[in-house]
Amino acid sequence: MHIFDSVQKTKRKFTPLKEANATLYVCGPTVYDDAHLGHAKSALVFDLLTRVLEANGYTVTYARNITDIDDKIIKKAIEQKKNIKEITDFYTDAFHTEMQAIGVKRPTLEPKATQSLEAMYALIQQLLDKGHAYKTANGDVYFDTASDAKYLSLSHRIQNEEDKQERIESSSFKRNSADFALWKSVKDDSVTFDSPFGAGRPGWHLECSAMIEKHLAYKNREFAIDIHGGGADLLFPHHENEAAQTRCATNHALANYWMHNGFVNIDGEKMSKSLGNSFFLKDALKEHDGEVLRFYLLSTHYRSDFNFNTEDLMHSKKRLDRLYRLKKRLFGLAKNEEDTAFTKSLLKSLNDDMNVSTALALIDEMISNANETLDTAGKHKQLKRDTMANLTYIETLLGFGLKNPYEYFQFGVDSATKEQIDTLIAKRNEAKKAKDFALSDSIRNEILAFNVNLMDTPQGTFWEKI
RNA sequence: GGUGCCAUCGCCAAGUGGUAAGGCCGCAGCCUGCAAAGCUGCUAUCCCCAGUUCAAAUCUGGGUGGCACCUCCA
Known part of the structure; x- marks a missing residue:
C-alpha cells in the first residue's frame, strides 16, 4: 500500500520497520470539552487506516493519547467547581461513547498524560544532559531549538529573523523565540506535579514524545514508529517540536511516515464557538445515525478540507x-x-x-x-x-x-409512532385488497406525514424514515 | 509579510501525460393500480492566457479567484 507522507510531500510505499507489524500514533483529544466534528474526522481517518493496514495483513499497534493535563482543563474545573479528574473522566467517557457511535474502534493503547509523567521526566533529563534543553531563572525548562540543526525540517519553515528578535525582547527567559517549554514551573497552589525540575506542569509537545518512547518505540531502529498522524494544524508547531525532542533525546527519529488529515468546516465557516452547538458530535448524533455521519465524513479524501453541511449529508x-x-x-x-x-x-x-x-x-x-x-x-x-x-x-x-x-431505516422513530405506522399500513393493505385505491392512497398520505417513505414489495409493505 | 494547498457537470467528488469514475438533483423508459424502491438510457472537455509534447484536466510560466498554517486547536 501507498500513503502520502506530508513531510516528504509525496506518496510513498508503506514499508514497516518490523515485518508484518505497523505502529501508529495519533494525537488524541484534550479532554476539557465535547468532541466536535473535527475530532470525529481525525478519529475516522485513522480508524480507516488501521482497518486498511489490517486488511493488508499487518498487526497494527495503534496508540492515541488522552491529554488530561492542560490549562484549559484547569480553567474548566475552576468554572464548574469540580476537580480535574471529574472533568477529564467525564469528557473521556463522552469521547468514547461518541466514537463508538460512529464506528471508530478503540485503539490498542490510550495512554494518558497523567500516567506518563515519569517518561516525560526522563526525556527532559536526556535533553538537558545532551545540551538540547536549558533551565531558566524562573524554573522553566525550555527546548533549545538552536541546538537542533534539523529543527523546522518537518514543516519546511524558514526562521523569520525579524520575528525572532521581536519576541526575544518580550520574553526574557527564552534564548530564542522558537524555543518551547518542556516544563513549566508553577508556584501557585493550582494543579502541579513534583518533578526533578521542581513543581510545575509539562509542556504539551513533550507528552506525545514521551508516550511514544514509553509505549510504542522500537529501541534500535532508525525511527521510533512507523506512522505518526494528526490534524493538519498539528504539523507546526506540535509535530515539529515532538520530532525535535525525540530526535535530540534518543538515538532515533520519531516517525517514518507522517500523515495529516484535512480540516472540517461548517457551512463554509471555520468551526468556532460562535457557531453554537452545530459542530459538536453529540448534537449531530441526535439528528443523524452515527453510521451516516461516518459515511459522510469519510466520503471525501482524508487530506482535503471537508465542508460539513446538512444538505450534503442527506x-x-x-x-x-x-x-x-x-x-x-x-x-x-x-x-x-x-x-x-x-x-x-x-x-x-x-x-x-x-x-x-x-x-x-x-x-x-x-x-x-x-x-x-x-x-x-x-x-x-x-x-x-x-x-x-x-x-x-x-x-x-x-x-x-x-x-x-x-x-x-427507522432511526429516530419512537415505538409509539412505529405502532401507528404499522396500524395504518395494515388498514391500507386491506383497502388495497378491496381495490379501494382512493382510500389506500389517502392512508398512504397519512403515513407519509410521519416523514417516512412507503414501499410495496413482494415480501410485504415496508417503510423507511426519510 | 513568510510557508503551503486548491480551482473538474446545478451540488458533492475521483482521475494528475493518452483522449473526463461515482453519488445527489433533473429528463425519458421498464416495473407498479398509482407510487416508492430497483433497473436501463441521457446530461461536463476540466477558472483564464501562453508554452512543452505526437498527445495535457493532468507538466512549465504568467494571471484571476478561494483557503490553510505561521498563537491554543483534530
Missing part, C-alpha cells in the same frame, strides 16, 4: 441507503469466502493512500450489478452468496452496513 445518506436496501434483499443469507474480484479491487483503491472516492464508486457499481441480477434472476444462489461476502467485506474494511437494515 445526499450522502441516500448513497448509504442503497447499500442497506441491498442488504435488506439478502438479509439472513449465507455467504461465500470474502475473496472476489470486487473485494480485491476495493482493497486496491484503499491501498492507494485511502482513495475512498474510488472505493465508493466500486461499491455503487457492485450494488447496481447485484440489484440488476437480483431483479432478473432472483434465484441466483451463487451471486447472492458472493454479494453477501462483498457486503461483509465492506463492513470490516470500511465500517459501513453493520446495522440491521430494518432498524437502520
Whole structure:
C-alpha cells in the first residue's frame, strides 16, 4: 500500500520497520470539552487506516493519547467547581461513547498524560544532559531549538529573523523565540506535579514524545514508529517540536511516515464557538445515525478540507441507503469466502493512500450489478452468496452496513409512532385488497406525514424514515 | 509579510501525460393500480492566457479567484 507522507510531500510505499507489524500514533483529544466534528474526522481517518493496514495483513499497534493535563482543563474545573479528574473522566467517557457511535474502534493503547509523567521526566533529563534543553531563572525548562540543526525540517519553515528578535525582547527567559517549554514551573497552589525540575506542569509537545518512547518505540531502529498522524494544524508547531525532542533525546527519529488529515468546516465557516452547538458530535448524533455521519465524513479524501453541511449529508445518506436496501434483499443469507474480484479491487483503491472516492464508486457499481441480477434472476444462489461476502467485506474494511437494515431505516422513530405506522399500513393493505385505491392512497398520505417513505414489495409493505 | 494547498457537470467528488469514475438533483423508459424502491438510457472537455509534447484536466510560466498554517486547536 501507498500513503502520502506530508513531510516528504509525496506518496510513498508503506514499508514497516518490523515485518508484518505497523505502529501508529495519533494525537488524541484534550479532554476539557465535547468532541466536535473535527475530532470525529481525525478519529475516522485513522480508524480507516488501521482497518486498511489490517486488511493488508499487518498487526497494527495503534496508540492515541488522552491529554488530561492542560490549562484549559484547569480553567474548566475552576468554572464548574469540580476537580480535574471529574472533568477529564467525564469528557473521556463522552469521547468514547461518541466514537463508538460512529464506528471508530478503540485503539490498542490510550495512554494518558497523567500516567506518563515519569517518561516525560526522563526525556527532559536526556535533553538537558545532551545540551538540547536549558533551565531558566524562573524554573522553566525550555527546548533549545538552536541546538537542533534539523529543527523546522518537518514543516519546511524558514526562521523569520525579524520575528525572532521581536519576541526575544518580550520574553526574557527564552534564548530564542522558537524555543518551547518542556516544563513549566508553577508556584501557585493550582494543579502541579513534583518533578526533578521542581513543581510545575509539562509542556504539551513533550507528552506525545514521551508516550511514544514509553509505549510504542522500537529501541534500535532508525525511527521510533512507523506512522505518526494528526490534524493538519498539528504539523507546526506540535509535530515539529515532538520530532525535535525525540530526535535530540534518543538515538532515533520519531516517525517514518507522517500523515495529516484535512480540516472540517461548517457551512463554509471555520468551526468556532460562535457557531453554537452545530459542530459538536453529540448534537449531530441526535439528528443523524452515527453510521451516516461516518459515511459522510469519510466520503471525501482524508487530506482535503471537508465542508460539513446538512444538505450534503442527506445526499450522502441516500448513497448509504442503497447499500442497506441491498442488504435488506439478502438479509439472513449465507455467504461465500470474502475473496472476489470486487473485494480485491476495493482493497486496491484503499491501498492507494485511502482513495475512498474510488472505493465508493466500486461499491455503487457492485450494488447496481447485484440489484440488476437480483431483479432478473432472483434465484441466483451463487451471486447472492458472493454479494453477501462483498457486503461483509465492506463492513470490516470500511465500517459501513453493520446495522440491521430494518432498524437502520427507522432511526429516530419512537415505538409509539412505529405502532401507528404499522396500524395504518395494515388498514391500507386491506383497502388495497378491496381495490379501494382512493382510500389506500389517502392512508398512504397519512403515513407519509410521519416523514417516512412507503414501499410495496413482494415480501410485504415496508417503510423507511426519510 | 513568510510557508503551503486548491480551482473538474446545478451540488458533492475521483482521475494528475493518452483522449473526463461515482453519488445527489433533473429528463425519458421498464416495473407498479398509482407510487416508492430497483433497473436501463441521457446530461461536463476540466477558472483564464501562453508554452512543452505526437498527445495535457493532468507538466512549465504568467494571471484571476478561494483557503490553510505561521498563537491554543483534530
